[in-house]
Amino acid sequence: MDLALLRTFLTVHRAGSFTRAAALLGLSQPAVTGQIRTLERQLGRPLFLRQARGVTPTTIGDELAHRAAPHLDALIEIAGSGLTGESGTTGTLHLAGPPEFTSLRALPALTPLTTQGLALRASFFDNAEQTLESLAAGHHDLAIATARPHRGPLTATPLCDEEHVLIAAPRWAARLGHSVLRDGHLVLEQLPVVEVHESLPLVSRYWAAVFDSKPAAAGAVIVPDLRAVLECAAAGAGLAVLPRYLCQGALERGEVVALLDPPVPPLRTYFLVARTGTLALPPVAQAYEWLLRAAVDW
Structure with a gap:
C-alpha cells in the first residue's frame, strides 16, 4: 500500500474535508x-x-485510521528528525485554547520545554467548538477546550476544574451588606454587570448553579477578555463572575471581594485534546504529559 495514499487518507480523516486536507497537504x-x-x-x-x-x-475508514495513524505519524517523525538520535524535545508545537487560560496557565507551564529545543506557537479561541474544529483540521497539535469532543478523531483527557467566583469592588460589597445572602437572585437588579458577551455566559452559569434562576439584567460593560473584566470590576464598574485562578491575586490584595461563598462553587472543566495517533509524536507526547503534571497544582 502506497504510504503517500495513507498520508492523504489520514489528513482527510482528521480534517473531515477534502478541501481542508488539500490545503494542509499543498495539493489540489x-x-x-x-x-x-x-x-x-x-x-x-x-x-x-x-x-x-x-x-x-465509514466504519472501515475509522478502523484504518486507528490502525495506521500511530505508525505513519512515527515514520513522519523519524523522517523529520533525520535519525539524529538526539535526546530532548525538538520541533514546533502548535497549541490552541482560550486566551486567558492559555496565557496564564498553559504557556508558562510549557515554557521550560523551550530550553530543550521545543518551539511554541499559540492560537486563541473564545469558542470551544472552533478550538476543536481547528485541531481536527490539523492546524494545531494540542488544544485546551471547555467541552469534551463528541465526534471526530480526537482524544480528550480532563485537565483541571476551574472554580468560578462572584466578585465586585469593595464599595459595592459594602453597599450590599448581608442582602446578597438573603436575596442573592436579586443582586443583578442592584449592581451593574461586567461580562465577556451580551448573553452573560459566566453570570448565567453561576446564577443557574447557585440560585437556580436566570440573571435579570443586561451587561453594563461587555469586553471579550476576562482580564479586562477583572480590571473593570476592580475599578467599580459592577459585579463579575471570574475563574478563581485569574482573580485570586486581586482578592488577596483587596482590590475585589467575593460576594458569596457557596457550599458548592460552580465549576467548569478544561480538557486537553489531541488528534488520535499524534500522541506517538515525541513533542506532542511530552507537552501533553507536561501539562497534565502541571495541572495537578491548578
Whole structure:
C-alpha cells in the first residue's frame, strides 16, 4: 500500500474535508479526491461518506485510521528528525485554547520545554467548538477546550476544574451588606454587570448553579477578555463572575471581594485534546504529559 495514499487518507480523516486536507497537504482538491478513490479501489471498500459539508469516515475508514495513524505519524517523525538520535524535545508545537487560560496557565507551564529545543506557537479561541474544529483540521497539535469532543478523531483527557467566583469592588460589597445572602437572585437588579458577551455566559452559569434562576439584567460593560473584566470590576464598574485562578491575586490584595461563598462553587472543566495517533509524536507526547503534571497544582 502506497504510504503517500495513507498520508492523504489520514489528513482527510482528521480534517473531515477534502478541501481542508488539500490545503494542509499543498495539493489540489481533485488530486486528494483521486488519491482517496485509488485507495478505496485497492481496499475494495468505501472509506468516506460524501456529504454536503465535508466527509464522514465509514466504519472501515475509522478502523484504518486507528490502525495506521500511530505508525505513519512515527515514520513522519523519524523522517523529520533525520535519525539524529538526539535526546530532548525538538520541533514546533502548535497549541490552541482560550486566551486567558492559555496565557496564564498553559504557556508558562510549557515554557521550560523551550530550553530543550521545543518551539511554541499559540492560537486563541473564545469558542470551544472552533478550538476543536481547528485541531481536527490539523492546524494545531494540542488544544485546551471547555467541552469534551463528541465526534471526530480526537482524544480528550480532563485537565483541571476551574472554580468560578462572584466578585465586585469593595464599595459595592459594602453597599450590599448581608442582602446578597438573603436575596442573592436579586443582586443583578442592584449592581451593574461586567461580562465577556451580551448573553452573560459566566453570570448565567453561576446564577443557574447557585440560585437556580436566570440573571435579570443586561451587561453594563461587555469586553471579550476576562482580564479586562477583572480590571473593570476592580475599578467599580459592577459585579463579575471570574475563574478563581485569574482573580485570586486581586482578592488577596483587596482590590475585589467575593460576594458569596457557596457550599458548592460552580465549576467548569478544561480538557486537553489531541488528534488520535499524534500522541506517538515525541513533542506532542511530552507537552501533553507536561501539562497534565502541571495541572495537578491548578
